[in-house]
């Protein structure tokens with residue numbers, strides 16, 4: 001057996017050889033991209049990559065076929081990355097984004113629920129000068145923004161305990177709106193009921209399903225029956241109206257106060273670290289220098305390695321992906337779209353090249369927005 005040091009010396013020498021060959025191969029990729037710019041043609045040519053793979057695999061022992069396939073797939077993917085970046089630099093019009101100036105001071109902001117709902121409080125944090133208008137549902141918010149009645153809508157997308165708000169993601173796609181702002185709020189639920197109620201009289205807790213989920217253990221421990229309402233503030237308002245001492249609401253302290261309920265207990269959420277991320281949505285895709293986050297949705301062909309390949313592109317750009325989740329496609333059973341958030345800025349060349357490559361190589365891509373993420377002072381604390 002050879003000494004480890006000697007083997008590693010050989011590995012170093014081999015890596016230097018591979019590096020030289022890699023640089024040579026990338027020069028070829030540059031020539032190919034110049035050719036394609038001059039004569040037209042897609043960067044990705046699957047038939048050529050398959051032919052190359054099949055040829056190369058003939059010369060590889062069986063036990064290393066998969067290892068070599070991985071290496072060649074990575075090589076061709078970064079060769080494409082190099083071509084996309086070069087082409088986009090030479091011809092920026094290859095990626096046309098309909099960018100509008102950011103509206104940071106909207107006149108009207110629509111939100112779901114009633115005054116003192118968490119969305120109302122988030123909307124006030126984001127747009128202190130705007131007129132805030134409550135709507136019965138998130139869909140009504142999206143509708144008002146699409147119609148142009150509302151400049152901006154504010155809706156929740158994600159909670160640190162209960163997870164993604166799927167309905168909002170579905171609406172984003174259905175209505176084709178864009179995210180312009182993102183704001184994280186610490187959520188501290190209280191349990192509130194009419195004057196005279198106590199833990200001896202209450203039997204039911206009313207709230208939004210997300211809030212009920214965030215207080216699941218508490219509800220079980222107190223032997224209460226959860227009842228779903230469209231919103232936390234709607235629940236507080238309804239209980240105040242009913243005067244019923246057997247019902248309580250899970251809502252914000254502000255909602256309990258606004259609707260004249262007494263707080264039976266504060267901070268009833270199971271996890272102390274309970275935060276919700278809200279987004280502001282608009283009809284227009286906008287960007288500004290200070291933006292740090294981009295969201296997009298994509299669909300992929302149903303073939304081996306397609307998700308891996310799409311995600312690997314983000315890693316190739318050294319981009320930090322902050323969120324990914326999938327949703328089923330309604331009209332195509334067992335097919336999914338993927339929602340991805342990542343650190344980037346639509347004005348930056350690397351973000352643009354990443355988006356360009358993704359758009360060229362996925363079956364469908366829509367940019368959902370460019371924005372920065374703010375958080376309230378209680379989140380920072």
Ligand SMILES: C=C(O[C@@H]1C=C(C(=O)O)C=C[C@H]1O)C(=O)O
Pocket residue numbers: 029032043044045046048049052075076077079080
């Ligand atoms: C280099 C080319 O562009 C792409 C990259 C390939 C590679 O790196 O070998 C092969 C096919 C294309 O998907 C080409 O078209 O030959």
